[in-house]
Amino acid sequence: MKHVFTIIAFLFSFYLSAQQISIHARLEAMGLKNIAVADSSIVIDLMYAKADNFTGVVLYDDLTEGYLHPHALQGVLKAQRMLQALHPQYKLIVYDAARPMSAQQKMWSVVRGTPLRIYVSNPANGGGLHNYGLAVDVSILDGCGRPLDMGTEVDYLGDEAHITHEAELMDSGVLSARAVLNRQLLRSVMRKAGFTPLHNEWWHFNWCSRKEAVANYPVIP
Numbered sequence: 001m002k003h004v005f006t007i008i009a010f011l012f013s014f015y016l017s018a019q020q021i022s023i024h025a026r027l028e029a030m031g032l033k034n035i036a037v038a039d040s041s042i043v044i045d046l047m048y049a050k051a052d053n054f055t056g057v058v059l060y061d062d063l064t065e066g067y068l069h070p071h072a073l074q075g076v077l078k079a080q081r082m083l084q085a086l087h088p089q090y091k092l093i094v095y096d097a098a099r100p101m102s103a104q105q106k107m108w109s110v111v112r113g114t115p116l117r118i119y120v121s122n123p124a125n126g127g128g129l130h131n132y133g134l135a136v137d138v139s140i141l142d143g144c145g146r147p148l149d150m151g152t153e154v155d156y157l158g159d160e161a162h163i164t165h166e167a168e169l170m171d172s173g174v175l176s177a178r179a180v181l182n183r184q185l186l187r188s189v190m191r192k193a194g195f196t197p198l199h200n201e202w203w204h205f206n207w208c209s210r211k212e213a214v215a216n217y218p219v220i221p
Contacts, residue, residue, distance in 0.1 A: 066136075129207065
């Protein structure tokens with residue numbers, strides 16, 4: 001009986017491994033590139049591979065690595081170089097990158113019909129830039145590997161995470177001056193690298209417009 005359980009455990013482990021290889025191989029077959037392979041100094045910590053995100057559930061059952069379209073990847077690599085030229089002890093941390101549309105559908109089902117729907121792109125409308133490997137959720141780690149203070153945790157959905165009224169939020173004491181400076185540093189290197197920030201999520205950056213993505217890039221199923 002012990003041998004039977006051993007065989008079952010092995011087959012189950014093999015199944016999980018095959019599932020993981022499947023999604024990663026699929027992304028690579030589409031031409032997407034592994035961020036950590038391109039630059040191992042960039043930390044990858046996919047927040048939707050864990051339940052500790054705004055949905056409260058795991059959205060990436062089999063995706064454990066950060067992938068981007070080569071165009072967007074080159075931008076991230078450039079941003080990392082510029083950041084470390086300014087602050088050699090700092091490094092980027094990626095919380096989300098390429099996102100299959102199947103995971104987008106799960107996310108949409110959580111927020112559909114609620115006020116939080118403004119933060120999630122509807123798959124029926126083509127999804128968002130993550131679904132093309134052209135968006136990245138990113139922050140900065142200090143020399144001890146701790147995230148810089150950005151005023152909110154990543155994936156916090158609320159006014160405090162918006163970038164449009166930071167001066168007012170700082171004046172009212174909601175955001176500290178240090179948090180605003182840290183956000184400005186992140187936006188500076190990401191903008192210079194070719195990205196555009198999203199107005200309601202300080203961590204989210206798009207490589208191009210949604211119109212350009214739909215017209216020129218394949219969606220990740």
